[in-house]
Structure formats: structure tokens, C-alpha cells
Amino acid sequence: MTQDNNAVGKPLSRLEGKAKVTGEAAYAGDYQVPNLLYGYVVNSTITKGKIVSIDVSDAKSYNGVIAIFTHENRPDYASLDLKHADMDAPPGKVFKPLQNGDIKFHGQPIALVVATDFETARYASTLVKIKYEEQPFETDLEKNLGRAREPKKGLATALKPPPPKPKGDFEKAYEQSPFKVSTEFIHGTEHHNPIELFATTVVYEGDGKLTIYDKTQGTVNNQVYVANVFGLHYKDVRVLAPYVGGAFGSGLRPQYQLFLCAMAALELKRNVRLTLERKQMFSFSHRPQAHQILKFSADKEGMVTGLSHAAIGETSLYEDNIEIVSSWSNRLYPAENTHFEYKLVPLCLHSPIDMRAPGGSTGMHAIECTMDELAFKLNVDPLEFRLRNYAEMDPESEKPFTSKALRECYIKGAEKFGWHQRNPIPGSMSKGNKLIGYGMASGIWDAYQFPARVEASISSQGKLLISNATTDIGTGTLTVMTQIAADEFGLSIQDVSFVYGDSKQPFSMFQGGSAITASTGVAIVVAAKALKKKLIKKVKALANSPFHVFQDDAIVFRGGKMMVKHEPSVSISLEEIIVANKGRAIKTTNMGKPHLLKLRKYSKATHSAAFVEVEIDRELKTINVTRAVTAVAAGKIINPKTARSQILGSMVWSLSKALREETILDSTLGKYMNPNLAEYHIPVHADVHDFDVVFVEEKDELINELGVKGVGEIGLIAMPAAITNAIFHATGKRIYKLPIHFDELL
Ligand code: MOS
Numbered sequence: 001m002t003q004d005n006n007a008v009g010k011p012l013s014r015l016e017g018k019a020k021v022t023g024e025a026a027y028a029g030d031y032q033v034p035n036l037l038y039g040y041v042v043n044s045t046i047t048k049g050k051i052v053s054i055d056v057s058d059a060k061s062y063n064g065v066i067a068i069f070t071h072e073n074r075p076d077y078a079s080l081d082l083k084h085a086d087m088d089a090p091p092g093k094v095f096k097p098l099q100n101g102d103i104k105f106h107g108q109p110i111a112l113v114v115a116t117d118f119e120t121a122r123y124a125s126t127l128v129k130i131k132y133e134e135q136p137f138e139t140d141l142e143k144n145l146g147r148a149r150e151p152k153k154g155l156a157t158a159l160k161p162p163p164p165k166p167k168g169d170f171e172k173a174y175e176q177s178p179f180k181v182s183t184e185f186i187h188g189t190e191h192h193n194p195i196e197l198f199a200t201t202v203v204y205e206g207d208g209k210l211t212i213y214d215k216t217q218g219t220v221n222n223q224v225y226v227a228n229v230f231g232l233h234y235k236d237v238r239v240l241a242p243y244v245g246g247a248f249g250s251g252l253r254p255q256y257q258l259f260l261c262a263m264a265a266l267e268l269k270r271n272v273r274l275t276l277e278r279k280q281m282f283s284f285s286h287r288p289q290a291h292q293i294l295k296f297s298a299d300k301e302g303m304v305t306g307l308s309h310a311a312i313g314e315t316s317l318y319e320d321n322i323e324i325v326s327s328w329s330n331r332l333y334p335a336e337n338t339h340f341e342y343k344l345v346p347l348c349l350h351s352p353i354d355m356r357a358p359g360g361s362t363g364m365h366a367i368e369c370t371m372d373e374l375a376f377k378l379n380v381d382p383l384e385f386r387l388r389n390y391a392e393m394d395p396e397s398e399k400p401f402t403s404k405a406l407r408e409c410y411i412k413g414a415e416k417f418g419w420h421q422r423n424p425i426p427g428s429m430s431k432g433n434k435l436i437g438y439g440m441a442s443g444i445w446d447a448y449q450f451p452a453r454v455e456a457s458i459s460s461q462g463k464l465l466i467s468n469a470t471t472d473i474g475t476g477t478l479t480v481m482t483q484i485a486a487d488e489f490g491l492s493i494q495d496v497s498f499v500y501g502d503s504k505q506p507f508s509m510f511q512g513g514s515a516i517t518a519s520t521g522v523a524i525v526v527a528a529k530a531l532k533k534k535l536i537k538k539v540k541a542l543a544n545s546p547f548h549v550f551q552d553d554a555i556v557f558r559g560g561k562m563m564v565k566h567e568p569s570v571s572i573s574l575e576e577i578i579v580a581n582k583g584r585a586i587k588t589t590n591m592g593k594p595h596l597l598k599l600r601k602y603s604k605a606t607h608s609a610a611f612v613e614v615e616i617d618r619e620l621k622t623i624n625v626t627r628a629v630t631a632v633a634a635g636k637i638i639n640p641k642t643a644r645s646q647i648l649g650s651m652v653w654s655l656s657k658a659l660r661e662e663t664i665l666d667s668t669l670g671k672y673m674n675p676n677l678a679e680y681h682i683p684v685h686a687d688v689h690d691f692d693v694v695f696v697e698e699k700d701e702l703i704n705e706l707g708v709k710g711v712g713e714i715g716l717i718a719m720p721a722a723i724t725n726a727i728f729h730a731t732g733k734r735i736y737k738l739p740i741h742f743d744e745l746l
Pocket of ligand 1: 217247248249250354356511512
């Protein structure tokens with residue numbers, strides 16, 4: 001065993017990276033199980049109405065078809081009407097397939113064909129004959145803004161509170177301010193497109209017991225969902241997701257293939273797999289359309305006097321999907337007078353679901369573009385404008401931040417980027433036939449921590465085992481947790497195993513909100529400390545133990561040994577402790593949780609600053625993001641490599657959000673028209689140039705035991721606005737709709 005007390009802070013490569021890129025890693029739709037049946041979903045081809053008749057006779061008699069499920073023969077037990085079927089359910093009624101013949105969105109699953117192989121199921125699905133009665137519908141947010149209403153309140157309100165109450169007298173302040181800007185932003189729909197398709201493999205264990213391989217961000221969430229929906233004991237349902245090929249929010253909630261697959265397995269008492277096709281994934285997972293109206297004002301010194309931000313989002317007919325869109329500006333910029341609104345319009349679309357930096361990336365795009373416009377009116381450099389309005393305390397709550405190194409992000413990011421070379425006059429910078437634009441923006445995201453439980457044990461081989469039900473959706477969780485545990489025990493990472501992605505392990509929330517490093521990480525620290533205490537107690541109790549004359553705090557764990565700090569000759573290896581324990585593992589299970597009482601006195605957030613260079617062709621107006629720097633302050637960085645990859649990924653997504661991704665909705669058909677990766681555009685390698693990440697480490701002793709705030713989503717908050725602002729700087733044109741199309745610059 002080599003000694004390695006500083007795994008934390010090292011840029012380790014992902015421990016599961018090789019398994020993932022060599023095909024060794026199995027995903028939900030890959031598991032080899034015997035006697036497997038395959039499902040294929042039939043989706044509605046209308047947007048709203050009723051199924052008048054559904055004729056499955058031809059499909060049913062096709063060779064190889066085992067069963068067909070529709071609303072007409074759905075088993076009774078799959079109809080339980082539970083209010084909180086999943087932990088991330090917004091207010092309203094959770095959508096469950098096959099409850100009745102009502103159609104509430106295009107692509108709604110209306111039948112499941114189960115056959116001996118996938119191709120048979122897929123072909124037989126085309127033989128199902130459906131007659132519909134169509135009803136009028138609305139799917140276009142822009143045409144329905146007049147129907148906007150307050151969202152309903154529910155359990156999720158705790159994580160997604162409504163916007164803050166107004167302060168001062170905004171209308172008056174705005175009226176009287178010498179500098180003001182009023183803007184209106186439209187954001188189109190975006191769909192999650194993780195490379196791994198949504199899939200579920202259910203192993204029927206007999207007696208109503210299920211082992212489920214599922215594509216999910218939350219094993220426990222989906223375990224509880226299946227138990228609730230089908231009236232099973234939660235201990236009889238085990239959900240595994242050790243590898244997840246991206247998710248970005250689409251796996252925060254159980255998706256309909258899980259429901260259908262579990263139902264078929266229970267009903268047929270067989271092992272069943274259900275894999276959705278790419279186009280089917282466009283029927284259930286998207287970022288909502290949004291319409292935002294902002295009014296910001298400033299005095300002649302360039303100090304912000306008023307902030308007003310009203311946002312309208314889209315939701316479904318059955319749930320109120322809530323995002324935090326309009327609550328951010330006064331957490332960054334002090335203002336005496338504020339007014340914030342957030343409303344929803346129910347449309348005939350499936351409920352939207354969180355997509356990476358939900359709400360934040362939408363709201364902050366509008367906020368930071370409006371700030372840029374106000375800076376321009378004031379004739380103040382946009383960075384100088386932010387620094388002038390820098391909030392030392394959180395202006396919204398009037399509480400101090402647990403830590404806030406946004407100023408350092410501005411300074412270091414600007415330096416790395418070369419912001420001082422910017423000529424403030426739009427269109428003044430060029431290179432040959434290209435107009436050059438520099439743009440910047442700020443970012444803010446919450447620093448979440450969920451309660452989590454961890455089991456820590458010293459195995460019979462003297463190795464450290466850590467387990468927790470969290471998933472690793474490609475973020476580096478396995479690596480980071482191993483590093484945290486290794487340091488707590490003074491072990492090299494080879495001597496630590498982290499077991500995860502399994503609902504049988506101790507509790508974890510879904511991996512979301514950039515919260516898992518803080519959540520599971522803190523639980524590891526708590527459990528490791530408890531385990532060390534237990535080991536010390538055991539060793540001291542041994543006959544003739546040389547340790548019992550020493551205080552507990554004089555004893556340390558290093559290099560696979562327990563030893564006295566100042567007398568290293570007094571030591572015992574972990575293996576010897578286990579031998580003394582008659583070869584039995586020594587374990588403990590503990591809970592890590594946020595220190596809510598203490599934290600109530602503080603505001604907590606991660607921050608970022610993005611700087612972007614664009615090149616725009618003078619004639620063709622094609623837009624190229626040539627350089628970008630994002631500086632991030634997110635507390636302690638456990639692994640600079642995986643953290644950097646998280647931010648780089650979000651920077652590519654920022655480019656994608658600003659210039660590429662767009663689901664086209666034909667509102668006369670109520671249907672998404674480009675549900676495939678050929679027509680749903682994402683950046684390719686040739687689009688991604690010189691992107692760089694700067695971490696400004698914060699020593700945050702208040703936030704949690706690790707000083708960790710979480711990275712990932714913070715990388716997607718600032719840069720879309722920085723790109724939009726750079727396009728203005730290059731061309732003098734403000735574009736208020738995302739994504740930006742080059743023809744809007746012609
Ligand atoms: Mo993320 S949208 O919290 O998976």
C-alpha cells in the first residue's frame with residue numbers, strides 16, 4: 001500500500017473511463033438476461049382528443065408477438081392514483097400511460113407491443129389500428145401568453161420557491177432613472193439528447209419482486225416510484241444504474257418506458273426490455289419555451305436603481321413544471337426597487353423537465369444581455385458595470401454569502417481572455433473579412449446539498465468500501481467519491497472501492513442540481529470519521545493494545561495503518577485490525593446532511609464569469625465562437641480534471657444553446673418537426689475552438705464539511721449571454737431570440 005494523503009485536488013482521470021469507451025460498461029438496455037421479451041411503444045399521432053377504437057387483432061396474431069397492452073386491457077393495479085409518485089414531481093397529477101383513452105400530447109404512449117425480439121415488436125406496432133376523435137389544442141407559448149397564471153404550489157416548492165417579493169417602488173424608480181432598458185426575450189424548446197437512449201430491462205424475480213436496470217439519474221427515486229405505482233413493497237424493487245450515458249435532467253424523473261416495462265414484466269411474469277428510439281425521446285423530455293420581459297434602470301453614476309423581470313414558461317395540462325427563471329438578478333446586483341414574476345401557460349405538450357441549469361440558463365441569458373444593453377447606454381465597459389454593482393452581501397436576502405469569489409472570476413477571466421484589448425465601439429474590431437466581437441456575462445447558481453447516507457466498511461481484505469445509491473451520469477462521481485474517501489483514510493485510491501448506482505445501497509437523491517459531490521461527499525466524510533472512531537475503539541479494546549494510553553485525536557490513519565501521530569512506531573494495519581476482529585468486516589452507516597440552521601444565516605451560491613470572442617463574416621454573417629474563457633468559483637474543487645470537463649461540457653452546450661439547439665414546433669399540428677440528431681443541431685468538433693476554464697478556489701468553511709459547492713450547471717449560465725453580447729459588439733445588432741440564426745444578422 002502506498003501512502004497518498006492528497007488524492008483530493010489531483011486531476012485524476014475517470015476511473016470508469018476505460019470501461020465506458022471500450023464497451024465494457026453495460027447500460028440499461030445492454031444487460032444480458034435469459035428469456036428476455038422486448039417491447040415497443042406505440043405513440044399517439046394526434047395531439048389532443050380521444051381514442052375511439054384501438055384494434056390490436058392483426059398485431060396480436062403476428063408471429064412472435066406475446067402481448068399487447070392498451071388502456072383497454074391495462075392491469076388494474078397499474079392505476080393507483082398516488083399524489084407523489086416520484087420525488088421530483090411538480091404540483092399536479094403525474095402522467096401515467098394507458099390510464100384511459102384521452103390524448104393530451106403528441107407522441108403520448110398509447111400501446112405497448114411485447115414480442116420475442118425487438119424487430120418483431122417494432123414491426124407489429126405498425127399493425128395496431130387506431131381511430132381517434134381529435135379536439136382543438138394549443139401548443140404555442142407565444143400565442144397563449146394571455147393565459148399565463150401563477151403556478152400551483154406543491155412539495156417541489158421547497159426546492160423551487162416562487163420569485164422574491166417586490167422591494168421599494170419599481171415603477172417610480174424606473175420612471176425617474178436617467179438610464180433604462182426594456183427588453184423582451186423568447187427562448188424556444190430544447191430537447192435533452194443524451195447519447196444513451198432511454199431504456200429499461202426488468203428482471204422478474206418471482207413473487208412480484210423486480211430487479212430493474214434503468215436509465216435514470218436516481219435509483220432510489222425510481223425504486224420508490226415503481227413500488228408506489230404498482231403497490232409493491234419498496235424492498236421488493238431494486239433499481240440499478242451503475243453507468244449512465246448522459247441524462248442532463250431527462251433522467252431526474254421516471255420516464256414512461258419504466259412504467260410500461262415494469263407493468264409488462266409483472267403481468268407476464270417474464271423478463272422484459274423496453275428501449276425507446278431517439279424520436280420517441282422527443283415525446284417526453286424538453287426544456288420549456290419561455291417568454292421574458294425585463295426592465296432595468298440605473299442612475300448617472302452607473303448604479304442599478306431598479307430591476308424588473310417577468311417570465312412566462314410552458315407547462316402541460318396535468319402538471320405545473322416550475323423553473324427558477326426570474327429570481328436571479330437581485331442576487332447579483334444591489335437594487336432598491338425590484339419586481340419579479342413567474343407564470344405558466346398550460347399547453348398540449350408533455351410536462352417539461354429540468355434541463356442542465358434549468359431556469360438559470362434561461363433567466364440569466366435575459367438578465368446578462370439586458371445588463372450589457374444598460375452598460376452600453378451608460379457608456380460604461382460591461383465588466384466595469386458589473387464591478388461597480390458588485391454585491392458583497394446577497395442583496396436579495398441581505399445575508400452574507402458563505403463565500404463569493406466572483407470578483408476574482410471577473411479579474412482572472414478577463415486577464416486570461418485579454419478583455420482590455422476590447423474597443424468598446426460595436427463593429428470597430430475586425431480581422432480580414434471577419435468582424436470581431438467580445439462579450440462577457442456573469443453567472444450564478446445555487447449550491448445545493450441533499451441528505452445522503454453512506455455505508456463505510458473495512459472489508460475482510462483490509463480495504464475501504466464506501467457505498468451509496470447515487471448514480472454517476474458521466475460527471476466523475478465515482479472518481480471524486482473515491483478521492484474523498486481515500487483522503488479521509490489516508491489510503492491510495494487503489495485501496496478504496498465506491499459502490500453506487502444501486503437502490504439497495506444507502507439513500508441518495510437523484511444526481512441533479514450539481515448537488516451530488518456535496519451530498520454524497522459529505523456523507524462519506526461523516527461515515528469515514530465514524531468508522532475511524534469505531535476502529536480506534538475496537539483496537540483499544542484489544543488485549544495489551546499499545547493504543548489505549550493515547551487520546552483518540554492523537555491517532556491517525558495513514559498508508560493503510562492506524563498509528564499514533566507522533567509515535568508512528570505504535571501502529572496496526574487495517575488488515576491486522578480485521579484479523580483481530582476474527583476476519584469480520586467492520587462497518588458503519590451514517591447520514592450527511594446540510595447544516596440548515598447555521599446556513600439560514602447565509603446566502604449560498606456558485607458564481608462564474610464568461611468571456612467570449614466571436615468572428616462574424618461581413619457578408620455571409622456566419623457566426624463562429626473562436627475563443628471563450630469561463631472562470632468559476634464553486635468552493636473547493638475535488639478533482640480539477642473532472643470539474644474542468646464539466647465546465648467545458650457546459651461551455652460547448654452554451655454555444656449550442658446560443659447558436660444551435662432548437663426543436664421546431666408546428667403549432668398547427670402540435671408536433672415537434674425535427675425529432676432526430678440530423679435536424680436537431682448540436683455543435684460538432686469543427687464548431688468548438690479555444691475554450692478554457694479557470695477555477696478560482698474558495699475556502700468555504702461554512703457551506704459543508706468539504707467546502708464543496710458543486711460544478712456542472714454553473715458553466716451553462718453565463719456563456720450564452722456572453723455570446724449574444726459578443727454578437728452585438730461585432731455587429732451592433734441585439735438579437736432577443738435563442739438560438740440566434742445567422743440570417744437575423746443579414
Ligand atoms: Mo440537472 S437539470 O439537475 O440533471
